[in-house]
Amino acid sequence: MPDSDRDSFFSSALLGWYDPDRRPMPWKAISDPYRIWLSEIILQQTRVEQGLPYFERFVTAYPEVGDLAAAEDEAVMKLWEGLGYYSRARNLLKAARMVVGSHDGVFPDTYAGLRTLPGVGPYTAAAIASFAFGRQVAVLDGNVFRILSRFYNDSTPIDTGKGRKHYQELVDGAMGTADARLFNQAIMDFGALVCTPKQAKCSHCPLTERCKALAENTVYDLPVKEKKLKRRTRYFHFLVLADEKGQTIIEQRLEKDIWQNLFQFPLIETDEPGLGTNALALHANWPDWIATNDLRFVKRSAPLKHQLTHQTIHVVFHHFSWKGMPEKISGKIILNNKMFENYAFPRVITRYLADKSLLLDLF
């Protein structure tokens, strides 16, 4: 049941609290749809501090949407390297090319039009529509779920279709006729600075007098999620194959899996934990294009645990020298020393490569 009195208290208190300068961001004070779109894609499931340097890199490399549309796929993946959720980078490029190819270089200026761009879902379409075009649409993101579930002491799960619809109605009502651009920025700043997941700043919150979760002492029980996180465990063995000319081999991940389109050292994935190099060379998954009698084992890295949100990956790097490595290998790329900078790698590999002492005996 709508509670317009409560809604108007919420929006006026929120806007009274809001000060755009408290959390400055380069895309906040502008209305350029390209930059707003770029920032919103980067910030999906990503903290502002983490995304900010990437935003700067992209704007510098591609000042306008046409520059991005004309970029090489590999250059864009390389610029995105390390940020995660790489489908965002692939869709970023697709969308830029769509804007240039099908919309004459001009971004759609409606919620529905924006939704047709790949990578632009309900949240991002609302954000761009309000920030860039002043459309009267409210954003629904993690902050909004948390703030509204608390303010109304509402235990409706946020991770179901019904829940999303419910909270969209709540936030639409709360925004009312307030300036959408201000309201949306205010509610997200408020979630980041005051109504935080932990250690919420209830002692100086402008909404305390009517916050139901505070009154009921349920602040840290909200919001409610229905689904539990499931985690998969995987075992990755990367083969670092170096020849006497200082060359090594990489391959691109093309399957529908983690790190799609990124590069890696030739990978053997096994179901068994704790496999040593000898057992690996005898394993059924050993690639047929490497004859083990041509290799000389050099060393093996310590086992690394690469912890992701949905996967725990145990990684070992196995170093071999390969005299007479072929000049060409179908489906693989032969790299010489400094060429790593042209290819995007997962963090577990860039971090490994960054260790100078490892690289020394590699080449």
Next chain:
DNA sequence: AAGACGGGGCG
């Protein structure tokens, strides 16, 4: 509706 998809920061 349920899974899949990264990486980092913080308690």
Next chain:
DNA sequence: CGCCCAGTCTT
């Protein structure tokens, strides 16, 4: 170690 972050797409 578990949770969360300016979510979206596929199945």
